[in-house]
Amino acid sequence: xxxxxxxxxxxxxxxxxxxxxxxxxxxxxxxxxxxxxxxxxxxxxxxxxxxxxxxxxxxxxxxxxxxxxxxxxxxxxxxxxxxxxxxxxxxxxxxxxxxxxxxxxxxxxxxxx
Amino acid sequence: xxxxxxxxxxxxxxxxxxxxxxxxxxxxxxxxxxxxxxxxxxxxxxxxxxxxxxxxxxxxxxxxxxxxxxxxxxxxxxxxxxxxxxxxxxxxxxxxxxxxxxxxxxxxxxxx
Numbered sequence: 457x458x459x460x461x462x463x464x465x466x467x468x469x470x471x472x473x474x475x476x477x478x479x480x481x482x483x484x485x486x487x488x489x490x491x492x493x494x495x496x497x498x499x500x501x502x503x504x505x506x507x508x509x510x511x512x513x514x515x516x517x518x519x520x521x522x523x524x525x526x527x528x529x530x531x532x533x534x535x536x537x538x539x540x541x542x543x544x545x546x547x548x549x550x551x552x553x554x555x556x557x558x559x560x561x562x563x564x565x566x567x568x569x
Numbered sequence: 570x571x572x573x574x575x576x577x578x579x580x581x582x583x584x585x586x587x588x589x590x591x592x593x594x595x596x597x598x599x600x601x602x603x604x605x606x607x608x609x610x611x612x613x614x615x616x617x618x619x620x621x622x623x624x625x626x627x628x629x630x631x632x633x634x635x636x637x638x639x640x641x642x643x644x645x646x647x648x649x650x651x652x653x654x655x656x657x658x659x660x661x662x663x664x665x666x667x668x669x670x671x672x673x674x675x676x677x678x679x680x681x
Contacts, residue, residue: 498671498674514668
């Protein structure tokens with residue numbers, strides 16, 4: 457499982473509240489990613505990180521921010537949650553000579569009421 | 570824009586009935602094509618990476634092949650435990666940090 461944990465695994469929150477999801481890895485991977493998965497859309501990249509304090513936007517970054525102050529932790533924050541952000545969120549790391557292969561965590565199921 | 574289309578959306582097989590899943594892609598320079606398996610309520614599990622047309626990879630009852638426009642995941646004599654959603658993804662040569670573009674997946678159900 458590439459040593460990836462996500463917390464919380466399930467969360468129910470209300471519209472307008474801030475939410476932070478945590479991804480923790482134990483194998484010193486440099487690259488980390490946040491995806492969301494929705495029916496009919498597949499996996500879509502939200503943000504990614506290529507090192508401590510180095511992050512960039514993905515395909516669906518609006519309404520999300522990220523932070524990476526330590527190699528092992530990559531945080532995803534919904535500043536003010538909306539119902540459209542109800543989804544399953546996956547964290548991933550990459551390995552390989554060119555960091556080409558991604559391995560995923562178990563996911564966080566988020567429901568915004 | 571990179572695109573990945575998987576077909577069929579869903580496939581139902583009897584145990585032992587071989588078949589193939591398709592992944593068609595459009596990308597400006599392919600760095601790699603990836604297959605994942607995803608069980609309900611879990612994260613995607615890496616299966617294969619293919620890098621160039623003509624390449625093939627095998628794992629148990631699964632065999633992945635690649636052409637310049639598509640990839641196939643062949644399932645030989647499937648068992649019920651092969652039931653899962655299979656995801657295809659591409660990585661473009663212009664992708665600076667290994668970002669992937671995913672298809673929507675094929676849901677496979679194998680009945681005993």
